[in-house]
Amino acid sequence: MSTALEQLAKSFEPAPIEANWYPRWESANYFSPSMDMNAPSFAIQLPPPNVTGTLHMGHAFNQTICDGLIRYHRMRGDNTVWVPGTDHAGIATQIVVERQLDAQGVSRHDLGRPAFIEKVWDWKKHSGDTITGQMRRMGASVDWRREYFTMDDKMSGTVTEVFVRLFEQGLIYRGKRLVNWDPVLGTAVSDLEVVSEEEDGHLWHIHYPLANGEGQLTVATTRPETMLGDVAVMVHPEDERYAHLIGQMVKLPLCEREIPIIADDYVDKAFGTGVVKVTPAHDFNDYAVGQRHGLPQISILTLDAKINDNAPASYQGLERFAARKQVVADLEAGGFLGEIKKHKLMVPRGDRTGSVIEPMLTDQWFVAMSKADETGKSITQKALEVVENGEVQFVPGDWINTYNAWLKNIQDWCISRQLWWGHQIPAWYDADGQVYVARTEAEALAKSGGKPLTRDNDVLDTWFSSALVPFSSLGWPQETPELKAFLPSSVLVTGYDIIFFWVARMVMMTKHFTGKVPFKHVYIHGLVRDGEGQKMSKSEGNVLDPVDLIDGIALEPLLEKRTTGLRRPEKAPQVAAKTQKEFPDGIPAYGVDALRFTFASLASLGRSVNFDQKRCEGYRNFCNKLWNATRFVLMNVEGKDCGLEDGADLDYAFADRWIIGKLQEAEKAVTLALDTFRFDLAAQALYEFVWNEYCDWYIELAKVSAQTGSEAQQRATRRTLIRVLETILRLNHPIMPFITEELWQVVAPLAGKKDTASLMLAQWPVADDSKIDPAAYADVEELKAIAFAARNLRGEMGLPPSQKVPMFIEGDASLGRFADYIKSLAKLSEVHVVSALPEDDAPVAVAGTTRLMLKVEVDKAAESARLTKEIAKTEDGLAKMVAKLEKPGYIDKAPAHLVEKDRALVADLEDKLGKLQAQLAKLK
Template identity: 70%
Template sequence: MELAKSFEPGDIERRWYDQWEQAGYFKPSMDSTQPSFAIQLPPPNVTGTLHMGHAFNQTIMDGLTRYYRMKGNNTVWIPGTDHAGIATQIVVERQLAEKGVNRHDLGRDAFIDKVWEWKDVSGGTITSQMRRVGCSVDWSREYFTMDDTRAEVVSEVFVRLYEQGLIYRGKRLVNWDPKLGTAVSDLEVESVEEDGKMWHIRYPVVGSNEAVVVATTRPETLLGDVAVAVNPTDERYQHLVGKLLELPLTGRQIPVIADDYVDAAFGTGFVKITPAHDFNDYQVGKRHETDLINVMALDATILPRAQVFGFDGAAKGAIELPAAYAGLSTFEARKAMLTDLEAQGYLIDAKPHKLMVPRGDRTGSVIEPMLTDQWFVAMSKAAIGDETGKSITQKAIDAVESGQVRFIPENWVNTYNQWMNNIQDWCISRQLWWGHQIPAWYDEDGKVYVGRTLEEAQKQAPGKTLRRDDDVLDTWFSSALVPFSTLGWPNETPELKAFVPSTVLVTGYEIIFFWVARMIMMTTHFMGKVPFKDVYIHGIVRDHEGKKMSKSEGNVIDPVDLIDGIGLERLVEKRTTGLRRPEKAPQIAKATEKLFPEGIPPFGTDALRFTMASYASLGRSVNFDFKRAEGYRNFCNKLWNATRFVMMNVEGKDCGQDESLPLEYSFVDRWIIGRLQEVEASVTEALDTYRFDLASQLIYEFVWNEYCDWYVELAKVQLQSGNEAQQRATRRTIVRVLEVALRLIHPIMPFITEELWQTVAPLANAKKTDSIMVAAWPIAQPEKIDAEANARMDAFKDMVNAVRNLRGEMGLGPAVKAPLFVEGSANLEVFLPYLKLLCRLSDATIVEKLPEDDAPVAISGEARMMLKVEIDKAAETARLSKEIGKVENDLTKLTAKLEKPGYVDKAPAHLVERDKAQLAELSDKLAKLKGQLAKLA
């Protein structure tokens, strides 16, 4: 195969990915005699498109998959997408709204059909983008968390947990998005700092002239207050504990209670307790067995009559609320209530206050803690559901404590344990239409029947008419089952045996609670095994300034735009379209034009992947720098051009494949062969320990610095002037080292390595397979490390650097060739032809003693070296004089700075030390220049 003159990644990437997939290389061998490597893709939302976090995450996952595949493991990477209940329903509802239709006009079944239609047309965007990134997933195993197989597993798990007493329905406080009309998880809530106020409200003490002052940022919840709390150690207010207060605007009386939750040093020392509208207050109310008074409707408007419940969920009646507030939104009610509080003398003052407001990440609406009927999974350690005697939570804690599941970096264990040890019951129901409908049915009296199917539920309620629960399951419920739902459970399959536990889960820290912990819970509970052995937690990708990438900031980078390139106009359009705050568009456009005046050039997939790998330090977040990506695009070009040079020098010639013919290796050949063994071992260790940053650094330095810049250049000596045995050995070495290097690079840069390997491998007698993807991973052979060759190479490099410095001191331009005289032992003879090549010499000669003249001398080890150059004394004197003048000027300025009164004492120590070091360096340089000038005289 003839290589093109330049590396053009586009055609190569498309061609090779299709060939790999069609050849079935992405599928596991299912060879039970080989160790298994399995990895699950964190299923991206079906509504999503590839972002930089995905590119980072998938580079690591694909790198590991390709590495273990090359090692011969029974390797599988299982892909899938998540149905993303809320996000998907919003997308389809918006499309319907553009046509003047809402889901209620269609009805549930017709709406679900519309969602499936959307999924079939638009839901595959992200998986097609994964192909662009080179992900070698087994597409034959691709799943969707709402497909029939997953639906059966979800129902099976729900029913079993219900039968074990681990799923129940109850009235509890949950995050409620009033715009969506559903409970949401913590992950779907953003805490946004906003300007607000702290209002101080007077609550009179019944039968007294005293009053307490309560500080609150949400006066509208006052209608649901059940108590005012003080700290039990606060001596100021002990006399008030147990007394009653008048609750303004309501005509109700509430008690003063003592609870450790109150911080006596904060605010007034009094805290209003509204357990139906605040999570912390809920816990206080539960401890004191208060009522729960719900004053809001599900659309976050004020009810005409508050609903009263006990903590067991039992209804206890209703309380009339002031009619003036009924039907008002929380904001409108707040305004009206503050007016009334002030008019009635209850409002003391209002002070500006910064507060964190919980908002829905999809809607931007304020999230309300809302008392609603929901389904929960019991998570407390007392909730034991099987014969193990341990709760699902305890089993998941034990899995990590025992080392069966290992977090990398290890510090994330603390985050995991902190959540697990303070875990709350998991709200698994959502008031949506898109999702796994809860497999529960109700009769006319409201009694619930849980079953895998309607027929199964009906058997529990003969003769009764049943109505299915309208709610669907939290998206995280189905994704928690991924470790086994994707491998054939509840049936015993070869895949379950081979791939559970999987080898590693690669994910971000933000879903340790929502996904990682729940997968551990569900898999240990249902399979008695951990879902994975390692959890590799990577950082997040930020922009070049360290800001989190978000659509609202206009700093999102599309990985495909980096791969293909994008013009400025189109980039600005992408960044300013669909903003939640459209007024920011001009600012974002201006910033984009400043950062990318010519748009983004095409980097190609391999350069992008290598960039991501280089950033993959354990657990650290990434500030994405385009300069680094540009550098790795240059690395691709360097590798391509080096291969073309090698091919031009070895094609059609004897590359040492016939080992019966003599081979005479130079010390340079032996050095690069030994270095290759060291790099093979180091890269293998780096990948075994998930240090992609170290692997990429090792590969880069070896290929660019040692192979291309040193070995390929030095090989020209043997190829041009060596005998047949020497040329044969060098050709054998240059192609074999390159072939192995391509295999080492392949897990990180799959496309360019495949293209080059197809050309190089036959010459290296290494093409044992049709693709580098399934070629053997290189195994280091330490016996090939040649200490004597390494020592020679180190000595040679020192000589080269010394001669190059000498050329610089003498002011010799690159085009000037001069003879070199070397004083030293005859052992240095071997270096001369290499020095001549690398140091641009007209000749190089060993002499017994250097001439006694005033020419500069370089010293390297035992060697003393002199360049013999006819110098134009007048020109050289002028050059040196000019250089001396410049140095003297710099010295004068720096000396004045250091002698300035107070500078040394007041300036930062590191700056003073830097200036002193620079002064010494300039002084030394001036002395050398004056010495050279004196010799000329």
């Protein structure tokens, strides 16, 4: 039978470890909740990725945080579940599949709706498997038995039920209203699918003659073609230039119509001419003005953005931008065109197509956001109240303002999309246009009295079904045990970019249908950007694939990935040059644990996360450090008495007591950090304790105890080495699951942990303040100071590590307890504690109030230079502290404990200076 040490590879290689452990965890069903209703519940809903391709760095970052919380609470014994799922992503997925068909010379209309939907389902299978495979690679401990897809039968049934109930409650209606319209996609789109960017444009000044022939009004517009649908011109009611014209009429150029001059305080008197054209069917602000003034709505565009028959015949059929050129030419020819100015403007474009979005008046389905239900409150009011009363809390808290601002200015939600992929709206029409909303066609036919019916072709906005996830994924409308245990879930982990579109709507829908909030906390993390702070985008060529960071990738395939699919192909050489500079040798394999620790270290409460590959390298080194430390511990404890039996004779050295105390502090720090979603602080506390305190200091001190201590001391040191290491592995597990599981399997039995099959199920460490020993802390700090001073002295004298020399320490006999440790730490041949240093020219260093001397032949000139430099440094520090104390009012105003601390420092510096000056005098 192999020993524990023999079970570990000599070096850390993450790939085989990751390939081994995830399937074992999953097959053992460790990811499922206990369903122990007496235990606290902890649940997270995975923000469902779109089935449009692969996971990106933002997903990997989010899932690192989610999985860290899940593993932490599972180890605490909570009834823990992480519910996974994927979103059908109506627009995005339909575009992907249509592009695939385009490459084959086929359109969706050639196939027909049923055959096209089959093609989408085929793509979903391929893409969904890719996504879940990537999640497994990242170590996501989701309960795969509960995996859902927003278009599966269970979820679709809930969507239909919610739609019908809202319609029956009068909270869903169909109407003609202005919406964002993508003329390339041929559908309404949400604000989230619209990207507004500043572009170069023009401001055209157009003269509108007064109908009475006594002058004209000049308007400034960025979209002259829309004047064909003008129904009024508008001025500010307090604008003295135009007050006398309010109520009169103007002639609409190029059209045989007269339109009124109206007054509205929406007008900015200082912008342009102070006169604004009003086109309610093609501008959201004008639509609101039209509603206030009862103006007609004249739509002049077809759904594919061509001029329709509401415009003069000469423009009908023209594409919108061709029509713009013709309108401008005709205005100029007719003498209606004034000056043309260059103008910067925000142009809304569809994020999927890049086409300019048109405000379009169309028949759509809407959710009434401000209408009261049977409780007397609107769904918006309910969503505001649960945040105001603390039922839902945001982390960081300032995101409440963003949430509230949107809800307090909310418009009715357009939920219909003119697509084929998605939840088809459960509404049917008879020949007279009467609508019947029902759960099934049979139910609709029953309501119609048997009249022939045609189903609505539209589908629902993807965000509609996503809004139901908190309860639809748990079995609603049935009263399931999962619904009872896990609603509300404990925390939603998400980015700030979807507070409006998803977070708020989940709160609305869940509260309305279940009476509960969907989650108790909303942890808003930053968005992952590249090292220069730029948004990662495939079209910009700065994307990093998390799997490439895990497995590594050579330069050539990385270049191909980054230069394929650029929005502007001419940027390919620039992208390639930047990539070669950043990754000259490609990306090495860092493994999952190093990547996850990097994400955790970056997870501060900020709005963006600038990803730095060098940190992956640093945390890969951290993994190596932990691996090598484990091998050292195994070499020193395996097969030896570690004092694990009851009644074992143990004598803990001060170093043992120090690291045990530091462990309690680390346990408290990491627990508090995870409880408050501060993964950056958890990573910092773990790194500091493992690398600096356990590996760099304690292991070195333990080497001495294990060799020179009594049998009881050696036994206590071995026990401390293995027990602290075992706890370290538990503390690190939520962030670094693979390496910790691999090491824990060989460490745990030696540490007396034999009753748990997996680290995933081990108990989370709980700090015990009684184990913190201030005296041991003081001893180690004093030892560190002497060791640092000795090392610095060696360095300043240019002594190589191989040259061991004796050292004298001036002090009482109690310093003798440090002798063996200092000898090892400072690579000395021997250490003597003396009441006074020998009268010698040998160099002397000062550690606090302790002086120490290395017994070597001295280069007087070099030592004099060293002492002179140290004296100058000490004098400078002393002068600054004295000046601080002598500053008028400081002693009276500063806290007494700080003043006392400063005075003590002055005394120490004066003492150190005196000793240094005495040393220098001896050399002369």
